[in-house]
Amino acid sequence: MSDAYVAGVGFHPFGRFPEKTLKEIAAQAVLAALDDSALDPDGIDAAFCANAYAGLLTGQESVRGETWLRSVGIGGVPIINVENACAGGGAALHLATIAVRSGTYRRVLVVGAEKMFTGDTGRAIAALATSSDIEVTGGIGMQFAAVDAIRVKQLMAEEKLGDDALEWVTVKNHDNGALNPIAQFRKPMTAQDVRNSRMIAEPLRLYMCSAISDGAAACVVSAEPSRRRVRIIGSGAACAPVRARQGEVSTARRAVKKAYDDAGVGPSDIGVVEVHDAVSPLELVYYRELGFCAPGEVGRFVAEERTLRTGPIPFNPSGGINSRGHPVGATGIAQVCELVLQLSGEAGARQIAPTRRGLALNAGGWIGEDPAFNAVHILEAA
Amino acid sequence: MTAPMTEAPVKTNPHVFFAAGEVDGAPGLSASHCRICGKFTLGRVPVCSHCFSRDVESVAAGRRATLVEHSVAHHPAGGFAAPYAIGLIRTEEGLTLFAPLEGSLEGLAPGNRLRFVTVPRDGGATGFAYARG
Ligand SMILES: [Zn+2]
Numbered sequence: 001m002s003d004a005y006v007a008g009v010g011f012h013p014f015g016r017f018p019e020k021t022l023k024e025i026a027a028q029a030v031l032a033a034l035d036d037s038a039l040d041p042d043g044i045d046a047a048f049c050a051n052a053y054a055g056l057l058t059g060q061e062s063v064r065g066e067t068w069l070r071s072v073g074i075g076g077v078p079i080i081n082v083e084n085a086c087a088g089g090g091a092a093l094h095l096a097t098i099a100v101r102s103g104t105y106r107r108v109l110v111v112g113a114e115k116m117f118t119g120d121t122g123r124a125i126a127a128l129a130t131s132s133d134i135e136v137t138g139g140i141g142m143q144f145a146a147v148d149a150i151r152v153k154q155l156m157a158e159e160k161l162g163d164d165a166l167e168w169v170t171v172k173n174h175d176n177g178a179l180n181p182i183a184q185f186r187k188p189m190t191a192q193d194v195r196n197s198r199m200i201a202e203p204l205r206l207y208m209c210s211a212i213s214d215g216a217a218a219c220v221v222s223a224e225p226s227r228r229r230v231r232i233i234g235s236g237a238a239c240a241p242v243r244a245r246q247g248e249v250s251t252a253r254r255a256v257k258k259a260y261d262d263a264g265v266g267p268s269d270i271g272v273v274e275v276h277d278a279v280s281p282l283e284l285v286y287y288r289e290l291g292f293c294a295p296g297e298v299g300r301f302v303a304e305e306r307t308l309r310t311g312p313i314p315f316n317p318s319g320g321i322n323s324r325g326h327p328v329g330a331t332g333i334a335q336v337c338e339l340v341l342q343l344s345g346e347a348g349a350r351q352i353a354p355t356r357r358g359l360a361l362n363a364g365g366w367i368g369e370d371p372a373f374n375a376v377h378i379l380e381a382a
Numbered sequence: 383m384t385a386p387m388t389e390a391p392v393k394t395n396p397h398v399f400f401a402a403g404e405v406d407g408a409p410g411l412s413a414s415h416c417r418i419c420g421k422f423t424l425g426r427v428p429v430c431s432h433c434f435s436r437d438v439e440s441v442a443a444g445r446r447a448t449l450v451e452h453s454v455a456h457h458p459a460g461g462f463a464a465p466y467a468i469g470l471i472r473t474e475e476g477l478t479l480f481a482p483l484e485g486s487l488e489g490l491a492p493g494n495r496l497r498f499v500t501v502p503r504d505g506g507a508t509g510f511a512y513a514r515g
Pocket residue numbers: 416417418419420421430431432433434435
């Protein structure tokens with residue numbers, strides 16, 4: 001079995017780019033990742049491409065990855081399209097890791113790209129709502145902000161949290177995003193700004209919610225280390241449990257256990273975390289779910305500000321989904337690219353204190369009582 | 383030749399609920415009752431999600447439920463005008479699902495007793511919801 005390293009990373013900035021096509025957005029991230037890996041397009045053995053909504057929003061329902069990669073001269077190799085709602089990027093990375101570890105391919109390109117801004121927010125929200133069992137959730141006014149709001153209210157009741165905790169994590173992540181050159185929102189805000197923004201789904205306010213974004217992220221997973229020597233030591237994934245028989249262990253707990261077991265490490269070995277804060281307060285859910293604090297301890301974790309960029313266990317130094325932006329197919333790959341930059345000391349103004357290991361959790365969709373799919377990756381710098 | 387008219391949808395969620403008169407015990411949620419373990423699974427499914435038995439029958443269920451948690455959405459979606467309430471509910475058979483909440487937005491709280499109701503929706507369709515009491 002080979003090791004799997006991240007040889008290079010690349011982005012197209014996240015935001016609104018009405019003048020660009022999805023293909024152009026994807027291509028920019030791919031070229032940046034190839035340059036960073038010192039590879040030309042012929043250096044790639046295979047590619048996994050993540051996108052969720054091009055079929056609904058641009059009409060390109062199939063062979064999406066083939067269209068993107070042909071524009072940068074990549075052809076003739078297997079190109080596999082991966083869809084798992086907002087976790088397509090993490091799913092593609094999971095497959096690339098397996099492909100390289102197996103020895104089948106030496107250098108695998110992983111790219112996630114999404115173009116969600118069509119000028120009509122309603123269309124994008126309607127597309128997002130299809131990331132659930134539409135037979136069950138169609139026709140009931142289902143929107144992800146309300147689903148996330150219910151999860152946050154349950155956490156607030158269990159952990160005795162007030163609105164101040166939701167505001168704190170929002171301010172923290174916007175402080176980080178302000179320092180990230182690819183972030184959609186690069187303006188710090190105060191708790192008062194958050195509190196004054198309009199209500200979206202109680203208790204979530206506008207500035208707690210991720211916006212509609214275009215963007216792309218790419219990386220090369222390779223059997224050989226690059227100059228950075230950042231290795232994927234853990235890769236785990238799970239779908240929503242059938243709770244009737246499989247009990248209360250959530251999608252996230254299942255995926256993270258597989259990743260910890262794969263890597264042979266636990267939460268105390270991790271120094272930086274990127275999580276799927278589609279609404280910023282969901283970050284608080286993951287403090288527990290990933291094992292960084294015990295049930296009943298989330299309030300103390302927040303009060304001690306442990307997850308600040310300068311704290312003992314920084315969460316979302318990139319700004320997270322909430323301020324970096326959420327072009328959904330790109331998100332899981334962008335999280336891992338951020339870990340690569342942080343672990344190699346190349347994160348610029350948002351650089352955290354030196355640390356060896358980072359963890360990323362990417363979540364997508366909703367089935368039954370849980371996120372439909374989670375992928376967790378653990379990276380280690382030599 | 384005239385193309386046949388497409389009929390307006392009769393129910394918003396044909397896979398999720400039965401309207402009055404469709405099956406015994408309707409109106410109510412569409413569920414599968416296991417003849418082996420006696421438990422219920424949401425929707426018409428070929429296998430009991432509790433015991434894997436394939437000896438399941440399609441029934442109406444969920445006439446009574448409890449509110450687990452809810453949120454009031456302030457942005458319209460899916461034909462629902464804001465503000466409206468969406469709930470995570472658990473039926474007396476243990477089925478858990480999201481459902482629209484009918485009635486006042488005031489005083490909704492975990493533990494509220496709910497009952498299944500059918501409501502008129504856009505385009506003359508029949509929808510379902512849960513109401514307190
Ligand atoms: Zn059974």
